[in-house]
Amino acid sequence: MNRFVSTFTNKIDAKGRVSIPAPFRAVLERDGYAHGSVGGVYCYPSLDAPALDAGGERLAKKIDGLLSGLPDYSDERDELSVALYGDVQVLSLDGDGRIGLPESLRAHAGLTTQVTFVGLGDKFQMWEPGRFAKRRERAREKVQHTRKLFSAGNRHASSEEGGDEGARG
Amino acid sequence: MNRFVSTFTNKIDAKGRVSIPAPFRAVLERDGYAHGSVGGVYCYPSLDAPALDAGGERLAKKIDGLLSGLPDYSDERDELSVALYGDVQVLSLDGDGRIGLPESLRAHAGLTTQVTFVGLGDKFQMWEPGRFAKRRERAREKVQHTRKLFSAGNRHASSEEGGDEGARG
DNA sequence: GCTTTTCCCATGGCATCCCATATTGGCCCA
């Protein structure tokens, strides 16, 4: 597997450590860790959500790609650079696949005792479980909405709602 | 055969495992498993039915297709990703063609002792047998209704209907 | 010297792997 998928919830222990779900670790290994050697994960506060974004080498390349599209020394590029790179931390994995979460990152996501890992394909996010539940609910409604729009001009009365196209349903 | 067709009902054993019907396994093998290696099936809660959607690589590509239109790192994409990837589980098949159903998925579909597998072409659904029976009943009524309208000026209705069901156990 | 982090090991639960069995359906042969 090459993508981060599904969600897992793990505990933060007394030392502030948390296990990266094994399937995600597997993806990171294939992807190439952030920092060549033993194991490192890029991690930064999500720009538009109370969560943390994280990933491996592919994520880093994507960020680079975004920036390379903007002219050097432009204000826009500087701002984006700061936003994207400024708060990035390289979290190293210990021998058991755990990372330690710095206080600044924990604060941004409101993490206290548990972390919900959410696979988003090229990256994954870390959420406080309660907040994530709400976010997921919103996301579902949105998908359902767009799906209705999508199938509105598309419906050939297939009798069963599950029989039509679209990813879900 | 390249599509999932007909329905089968199998048991959930004490460990929460259930056999994928052999014909569906055959389709998955041709389709390409979700996970290159031994066997993996994409599975997620249906948005608008108390059932689970599942499929192989083709289904995964469809999900990707929905996202590929959106720009990287947009809020919109993240939100959609949550709904599409976040709820997906990659269920691995054991050597005997069985999968284990996580509690969260079982809960959504109300699965307890048996699972009805329903082929829908590119994917298949997993239902609690009782709920599926009701759903199918409604679907038939609907079909008959539309057929009457349809065949009012155009009769070739073969009237053959109940020829499905490959249940066992 | 004290606190904080990193490494290593222990453990319990869960998931996976493997093997056994029975029942079904198909095939061959009489």
Added chain:
DNA sequence: TGGGCCAATATGGGATGCCATGGGAAAAGC
């Protein structure tokens, strides 16, 4: 055409390995 043999499948159970989690000890930083 009928009977019996064989292959495939679904299902059950035991064992084993992985993984998340906790804790102690060593190393590094303040």
